[in-house]
Amino acid sequence: MKRSFQIDMPKVETFNRELVIKHATGVFHDKGYNAASMQDLVDATGLNRSSIYNSFGSKLDLFLLCLKSYQYGFHKKTTAVLLDADNAINAIESLFYMYMDIMLKDNNDRGCLITNCVSEMANHDEKITSFLKQNQSSMLDFMEALVKKGQLNNNINTNKTANEYALYLFSSLQGFRMTGILVQNKKHLTSIIKTILQTLN
Amino acid sequence: MKRSFQIDMPKVETFNRELVIKHATGVFHDKGYNAASMQDLVDATGLNRSSIYNSFGSKLDLFLLCLKSYQYGFHKKTTAVLLDADNAINAIESLFYMYMDIMLKDNNDRGCLITNCVSEMANHDEKITSFLKQNQSSMLDFMEALVKKGQLNNNINTNKTANEYALYLFSSLQGFRMTGILVQNKKHLTSIIKTILQTLN
DNA sequence: TTAATTTTGAAACGTTCATTTCAAATAGAT
DNA sequence: ATCTATTTGAAATGAACGTTTCAAAATTAA
Numbered sequence: 001m002k003r004s005f006q007i008d009m010p011k012v013e014t015f016n017r018e019l020v021i022k023h024a025t026g027v028f029h030d031k032g033y034n035a036a037s038m039q040d041l042v043d044a045t046g047l048n049r050s051s052i053y054n055s056f057g058s059k060l061d062l063f064l065l066c067l068k069s070y071q072y073g074f075h076k077k078t079t080a081v082l083l084d085a086d087n088a089i090n091a092i093e094s095l096f097y098m099y100m101d102i103m104l105k106d107n108n109d110r111g112c113l114i115t116n117c118v119s120e121m122a123n124h125d126e127k128i129t130s131f132l133k134q135n136q137s138s139m140l141d142f143m144e145a146l147v148k149k150g151q152l153n154n155n156i157n158t159n160k161t162a163n164e165y166a167l168y169l170f171s172s173l174q175g176f177r178m179t180g181i182l183v184q185n186k187k188h189l190t191s192i193i194k195t196i197l198q199t200l201n
Numbered sequence: 202m203k204r205s206f207q208i209d210m211p212k213v214e215t216f217n218r219e220l221v222i223k224h225a226t227g228v229f230h231d232k233g234y235n236a237a238s239m240q241d242l243v244d245a246t247g248l249n250r251s252s253i254y255n256s257f258g259s260k261l262d263l264f265l266l267c268l269k270s271y272q273y274g275f276h277k278k279t280t281a282v283l284l285d286a287d288n289a290i291n292a293i294e295s296l297f298y299m300y301m302d303i304m305l306k307d308n309n310d311r312g313c314l315i316t317n318c319v320s321e322m323a324n325h326d327e328k329i330t331s332f333l334k335q336n337q338s339s340m341l342d343f344m345e346a347l348v349k350k351g352q353l354n355n356n357i358n359t360n361k362t363a364n365e366y367a368l369y370l371f372s373s374l375q376g377f378r379m380t381g382i383l384v385q386n387k388k389h390l391t392s393i394i395k396t397i398l399q400t401l402n
Numbered sequence: 403t404t405a406a407t408t409t410t411g412a413a414a415c416g417t418t419c420a421t422t423t424c425a426a427a428t429a430g431a432t
Numbered sequence: 433a434t435c436t437a438t439t440t441g442a443a444a445t446g447a448a449c450g451t452t453t454c455a456a457a458a459t460t461a462a
Contacts, residue, residue: 014409014459032321034235038450048410050452055409059450108324115379119320120233122382123309129383136383160396167380167389168396175376178316179368181323182330182337188368195361195369199400215428215439239420249440251422256439260420 017055018069020045025066029113032120033063060125067131070113078142088150089200092169096176096193103180103189112177136170143169147200156200165200172196218256219270221246226267230314233321234264261326268332271314279343289351290401293370297377297394304381304390313378337371344370348401357401366401373397 023044027036038059042049056062081098085091103109110116114135121128143166150156156165176192183189224245228237239260243250257263282299286292304310311317315336322329344367351357357366377397381390 031325032235034233035321037448039448048412049450050411050454051409053451110324111320116320118379118382119312119317120236123311124232133383159399160392164392164396167384167393171376171380171393171397172373173376174379175372175374178319178375178379179372181319182334183368191361191365192368192372195365195400196372198360199396238418240418249442250420251424251441252439254421 015045015047015051015055020047020055021062021065021069024062025070025113028063028066029070029110029116032116034120060127064127064131067114067117067128067135071135082146087153087155088146089155089197091146092150092200093193093197096173096196099173099177100180100186100189100193103177104184104186107184109181109184111181112174115174115177118174139170140166150200159199168199169196216246216248216252216256221248221256222263222266222270225263226271226314229264229267230271230311230317233317235321261328265328265332268315268318268329268336272336283347288354288356289347290356290398292347293351293401294394294398297374297397300374300378301381301387301390301394304378305385305387308385310382310385312382313375316375316378319375340371341367351401360400369400370397 023046024041027040027044030036031040036059038049038052041047041052041059041062045052047055052062056065077098078095081094082091085094114132117128118132122132123129140163144162147156147165147169148162151158151162160168176189176196179192180189224247225242228241228245231237232241237260239250239253242253242260242263246253248256253263257266278299279296282295283292286295315333318329319333323333324330341364345363348357348366348370349363352359352363361369377390377393380393384390
């Protein structure tokens, strides 16, 4: 990592870092952290064992990068959805539908990488737990801002505070993602979304 | 397993089968399936390696027994809660509070063993997936019957069918259990429960 | 071309994994 | 006491694990 301090810059990384992380993310997403072996990652990325360690540190370090990349991917998709929506309730609804599309795309959905990570690793590794808490916190902030806007524009009722609805939506979204792993039925999933949102109207 | 066909019945199992499964369940619940090693199970149960294989088959077989035992434990707790409740909406609420108590009891909740299993293993192993689907199906049936009763007694509104509310509650419960892993805050969890139930009134 | 630095490949590291093996100890039924 | 089937303990199995090592190949600035 002293590359920028060097005068010479011989042999530089040849592989596409983003692509490698994308492939690694696929492995972790499909198998989970513990069941994903270094050999799986070697096979999926096309990189050599030692190259992975050279460039990414350890399996856990690589996993953390995948989590962050996944989080960023969500962030990008989300802002795209939000720009399209004319009001808060539609934005939230579109968000759920965006997830549903992802869930139904693969025949065997493996759920949300981050939610799976909560289930598999929360309160075990410190770095992971710290990431998960930060992720949760930013998700809640995001939801709260969205609800607050909806309440100001009278799209969302004020039976509960924005903070309370944010917690509810956060919890509901996790449940929805979990449910979709086994319920691969568009009608059922749509019904769940409608019922989740019913209380906000 | 030909024991019952034998005339003689020498040396019989000495350990308490239920207790062994309870201890094994603790390990699986804490670490997840993949991260739980046979050594962990040997340590936790006090049984010898070979005794575990003799009496329970494989690690996966033992895990399946733990899942079933966990499911049965839920069933027992649930029926106790239901007998105490005077109406369906109270029953559902008590159910969520029952979960909350479990979640707050341990400082570091590890979520629901079965939900974690969905996240870690669904759509991988056939036996596991079959168990999970059966569990989901019976949970949905249970919820639907409860909601139907509530709707008959005018405790639960008929904006949605009992089947739709069952799906919603099932999804919500999973989300609630996931959320509780990182949100160890009674006020927040209580708020989530209230918001989940608001739509049924 | 040379010097500098990284990637690469292949092998090996020591550990841990789930599972098996088997002789010895054990205990119920006769 | 004897027979019979099972549990038990300890060791061993081979495979897979994450990680390290290191010489050779590769690449680029000078």
